[in-house]
Structures are given as C-alpha cells and as structure tokens.
Amino acid sequence: MHVTLRQLKVFQAVARHLNYSKAAEVLFLTQPAVSMQIKQLEDNCGMPLFEQIGKRIYLTDAGKEFEHYCRIINAQLDELDTVFEELKGVERGHLHLSVASTANPFCTHLLAEFRKRVPHLTVSLDVTNRKGLIRQLEYNETELVVMGQPPDGLDVDAEPFMENPLVVIAPPDHRLARERSIPLERLQDEPFVVREQSSGTRISMERFFDDAGIRLQASIEMRSNEALQQAVQAGLGLGIVSRHTLELELETHRLVILDVERFPIMRQWYLVHRTGKYLTPIARAFREFMLNEANKLWKLPA
Amino acid sequence: MHVTLRQLKVFQAVARHLNYSKAAEVLFLTQPAVSMQIKQLEDNCGMPLFEQIGKRIYLTDAGKEFEHYCRIINAQLDELDTVFEELKGVERGHLHLSVASTANPFCTHLLAEFRKRVPHLTVSLDVTNRKGLIRQLEYNETELVVMGQPPDGLDVDAEPFMENPLVVIAPPDHRLARERSIPLERLQDEPFVVREQSSGTRISMERFFDDAGIRLQASIEMRSNEALQQAVQAGLGLGIVSRHTLELELETHRLVILDVERFPIMRQWYLVHRTGKYLTPIARAFREFMLNEANKLWKLPA
DNA sequence: ATAAACTATAAGCAAATACTTATGATATAA
DNA sequence: TTATATCATAAGTATTTGCTTATAGTTTAT
Numbered sequence A, B: 001m002h003v004t005l006r007q008l009k010v011f012q013a014v015a016r017h018l019n020y021s022k023a024a025e026v027l028f029l030t031q032p033a034v035s036m037q038i039k040q041l042e043d044n045c046g047m048p049l050f051e052q053i054g055k056r057i058y059l060t061d062a063g064k065e066f067e068h069y070c071r072i073i074n075a076q077l078d079e080l081d082t083v084f085e086e087l088k089g090v091e092r093g094h095l096h097l098s099v100a101s102t103a104n105p106f107c108t109h110l111l112a113e114f115r116k117r118v119p120h121l122t123v124s125l126d127v128t129n130r131k132g133l134i135r136q137l138e139y140n141e142t143e144l145v146v147m148g149q150p151p152d153g154l155d156v157d158a159e160p161f162m163e164n165p166l167v168v169i170a171p172p173d174h175r176l177a178r179e180r181s182i183p184l185e186r187l188q189d190e191p192f193v194v195r196e197q198s199s200g201t202r203i204s205m206e207r208f209f210d211d212a213g214i215r216l217q218a219s220i221e222m223r224s225n226e227a228l229q230q231a232v233q234a235g236l237g238l239g240i241v242s243r244h245t246l247e248l249e250l251e252t253h254r255l256v257i258l259d260v261e262r263f264p265i266m267r268q269w270y271l272v273h274r275t276g277k278y279l280t281p282i283a284r285a286f287r288e289f290m291l292n293e294a295n296k297l298w299k300l301p302a
Numbered sequence C: 001a002t003a004a005a006c007t008a009t010a011a012g013c014a015a016a017t018a019c020t021t022a023t024g025a026t027a028t029a030a
Numbered sequence D: 001t002t003a004t005a006t007c008a009t010a011a012g013t014a015t016t017t018g019c020t021t022a023t024a025g026t027t028t029a030t
Helices: A005-017 A020-026 A031-045 A061-088 A101-117 A130-138 A184-189 A200-211 A225-233 A247-251 A281-297 B005-017 B020-026 B031-045 B061-088 B101-117 B130-138 B184-189 B200-212 B225-233 B247-251 B281-297
Strands: A050-053 A056-059 A092-100 A120-128 A144-147 A156-170 A191-195 A217-222 A238-242 A265-274 B050-053 B056-059 B092-100 B120-128 B144-147 B156-170 B191-195 B217-222 B238-242 B265-274
Touching: A005 A020, A005 A031, A005 A061, A020 A031, A056 A061, A061 A092, A061 B061, A092 A101, A092 A130, A092 A281, A101 A120, A101 A144, A101 A225, A101 A238, A101 A281, A120 A130, A130 A144, A130 A265, A144 A281, A156 A200, A156 A225, A156 A281, A191 A200, A191 A225, A200 A238, A200 A265, A217 A225, A225 A238, A265 A281, B005 B020, B005 B031, B005 B061, B020 B031, B056 B061, B061 B092, B092 B101, B092 B130, B092 B281, B101 B120, B101 B144, B101 B225, B101 B238, B101 B281, B120 B130, B130 B144, B130 B265, B144 B281, B156 B200, B156 B225, B156 B281, B191 B200, B191 B225, B200 B238, B200 B265, B217 B225, B225 B238, B265 B281
Parallel strands: A092 A120, A092 A144, A191 A217, A191 A238, B092 B120, B092 B144, B191 B217, B191 B238
Antiparallel strands: A050 A056, A144 A265, A156 A238, A156 A265, B050 B056, B144 B265, B156 B238, B156 B265
C-alpha cells in the first residue's frame, strides 16, 4: 500500500462530513481535488472506502476500518508533535549525566538544586571512575560529564566551574596529625594508598610530586575513593583525596586532614562534553547552571 | 509538522544501520539522497535526530523518540494492510443481512449452511417487517435483504431465488378444515386476521383477491407473523401466511392449511440490495449461494 | 602524511503531485 | 418537469519532490 498522509487528511475530512463538497470547503480545495485524492486512496486500498447512493455517501466497512487506523496514526503523529515540543522546551526532559566518583557528593547536591528549577526533570546519573567516563564520552553514551581532569586524546569541550582541592588525609591517631606546616619532604617516608593508574586524582597527584621532585612510596592501589578512605582509616597509609568527599569522615573524626606545606593541591572540576555534540535544552540549561551557580551553592567550610 | 512517510522509511533505514551510506545502499539510493531526506525530516522536527561525532552517527534523544513513533505508525499501517487483505478475501468477514420476519426460519437455516463454507463469518441478522426493511435499504444500513416483495419507489436490484407459497390457515377445528377444493368465494364469508398495511404478505394477498374480484372481511390486523398465527389459533379468523413459517404449527396440529381453490398463491422470495451498492466479497458470495443453492437446501414437504 | 570511510552541499533534471477550471452525469426536491 | 445538490471525469499546469552526479569537508586508520 502506498497511502500518503495527504490522503489520510482528505479522507478524514470526507469521513467527518460525509460530503465531498463540504470536505473540499473545509480543506480550502475544490471538490474535484477531493474526488481525486479519495479515488487514488481507494485505488491504493484496492476497494472503495465510500459508496454513493443517491446524493448521499456512506463509509463502507473498509472505510470504517480505515477511519479507525487514521485516528490512531493521527493520534501518534500528534503525540510525537507534543513530545518534540517538550524536548525543545526546558520544562521537562531527560538529562544524561556521568560524574567521577569523587565528584558524586556535590554533584548530587547540585542536581537536587537544579531539579527545583526544572520540576519535571528526570536524570540518568552514572557514577564511575575516570576510565569509565572517558569510554562513555568516546562512545557518545552520555551528554555531560563532571570530572577533575579532561581527557587528552579525545576532542572535547571542557569548562572548569569549581575548585577541587586535593588534601592529604590520615587516621586521627597518625603521628603527623597534630603537626602544623608539615614539610613536603616528610611525606617521602610515609606509605601511601593511591587510586588506580588512570584516575584523575592519581594523575594530578603524580604530576604534583614529580614537579616537587619527590618520590612517594605507593603501598596500595585502590579502585574507588571510598575504598581508599577506608584503607587510610585502617592505617594502611596516607591518602590524597578531593576535599569534597570528606565531609562525613571529618565530622565523625574518622579521618583528619594533614597540614602539609603547599597543600591543598588546587585543581578544578570540569564540565565536559564531546566537541560537536548536540546538547538538548535541558543539558544546556544544566551546564549553564553549573558554570554559574555551583560555586555559590556548594561551599566548603573554611 | 509535515513529515512524509518517505521520510519515515528513510529514517528507519538510517536508524537501523546508523550509517547513511549503508542505508542508501539498502534503499537503492545514493548517499546524498539519504542525507537530504534526513535533513528535511530534521528541519520538520525542528531538531537533529542524528548526530555525527567523528565517523559515527548516533540517534539523539529526539531520534529515539522518533524511532519509537515510527515503529508504531508502521505497525498500524501494516495492520491496516492485513485487515484490507482479509476484507478482500472471503475467508473471513462480516455480513449485514436483514430479512422479513416471514423469511426468518429458512434464512436462519440457510445462513447456518453458508457458514459451514465460510468458517470465520460473522453476521448481523436483522429480522423486521417490510417497512423496516425498506427503511434500511433507503438509509443504506444493510447489505442484503431477503423479502417477499421488492420495494417500488427505491432503486434496487431484486433477484428471485425461491418460491414463496402463501396458504390459508385455520385452527384444526375450523368447519372448513375437512373440506377439499374449497371455492374461493367461500372465503368472503370468513373473518380474516391480516398483516399490517405495508406488509408484503398483505400486499400480495390483496392483489390476489382484487384480481379474483373478492372482498374479504379483515377483522383484525397484526404486526407480526407470529401474532397473526396465534390469533388464528385462537379462532379470531382465517389467515394467509407463507408456507415456510408453518412447519412447527402443522406438526403439532395447532394449525391446518385449508385446501382452497387456486391456492397456494405462488410468489417468490427476493434477494435485494440497492442499485450501485458495493457488495463485499462475503456479501457477493452469500448472494451467489442463495441464488444457486437455496432451492436445493430448503425443501418443503410435498 | 596519506588513504579510506563518512557525510554535506550544490546544481540540475525528470517525474510525480496536487491542484485548477470546465463539463458531465445522476439523484433528489420543488 | 425543472432546478438543485452532489460526485465524476478530463485537460491543463505550476510546483514540488526525489533523485542523480560531482565535489568538498571531516575524522579516523595506516
């Protein structure tokens, strides 16, 4: 079958009025135009959809069937229309966001804030490590990424939007815990728990100590930030983490921040998306929100 | 929105292969043709449905939505297709039939026969009086009608297909019940129970007696055949009915047929439909069946 | 650095589309 | 019978559609 949407339109007008001339009028056409469209439609269908008896026309059984499917198809097209309208607007929509596990706490908080402004927002939030984030960018599986270190090999737009202080942590009973202005060199003697090779914190940290000409003893490697903190608590060594992930552990005195010289290492959080990617209005709105408001809405205690 | 079905087709090919060139190949087109169709579609939608990042293309969120609706619409069109195929065939289908109340017994029987040949047949059978039948023909509310007397004022095709003998009935204890070859004139003295003015039997009967130069005493007028027979049984008068409606009453000796001269009045049953009406394959098949087989399948006892 | 794999864009064209006007045919209503 | 209301058909046409070929611009792979 090769019905056209035009034919559907004309058919519906005729079916409603059961009168070609009236339908023509409604469609701003002449009557023969309607006749022809219906004729072609009936040819396509292989049977009459209307029958004329005397002056009147009637829907045939086939015509009634056709009308039914017309309605459905039109309803779907209308629905599609409204779905698109909504996609264009910012009132509702869906946001695909992936964040570094280190960024999770404040991202969740900020997302909750954003949600107040976009009431019907739904979100897919993926929390993963740097490697996972890069893979997602590569395969275009996410719209926006929050990470501490934009990838190198990939063509992305990365915008810093908030400070990301990296601090040295220790268990409260560590012998350095009470000292002030600990010289950097003192850390050389300490064992360290570190994140995996590809992690953003690890990269930042290595770069920092390389520049300072210091070699650390990396005792243990951990694949997640939580695991690292647990290991530090357990006394397996010192750790370097984003200050943003420590709130709870500091309050409950499970960890302390060491007052090391030249710390914190001040880095930035970045909002990243692939160059050339089409951002939905929601994604754009969230991006703007983060760039402008994150600093006001997420303050670390001094 | 002004999407075309062509655009849907092309879109689906691209969405399936996520590759314009491949889609073009599948559609027996060149790649620019596909590019253009998609571009136009995206213009119609007001947003990109695909996005290209590097060599690869991906569906946007809008694209995924669109794909969803594509599927539904296509499914509906396919379904429509099969519905029409079935309407064209005779394997299944629906028949709108209206019959004179007098014709009901044998019509029901023949319909049951016909149904054996068309297993998935469904039927709307309307049993009504002549006036009702004519109204239905007039308003095109039925496909085929079985009646004893085609209407005058209406343009119909009427085909006789079976004899319709009208006989005179009486209660078994009537004084004429035992007589043979009763002269027509004897009926003038008898009270008669008759059908309503417009009924086929009434018309046939009046014409017959007019021609014979005989005036009957019409005592009572009944609006249905059953009511008439009951009235005759009750001794309100003689009646004239179609022989076809009497089987049960004769067997149980509730009524007898009088052996009147020149009786039975031999009339015909007609299959009637409005001139120019499109008959579905089912209706055509039923018509053929009745014209050819009714006489073999419904035999009155001699 | 080059080649290979993609899509985008431009120009041009044949065919189909979707009308219009004019006219004819038919059925109901006056 | 005549007028009126309806749909069908024919002929003609401007526009749109849907391509094609040719070419250019990217990005990735070698």
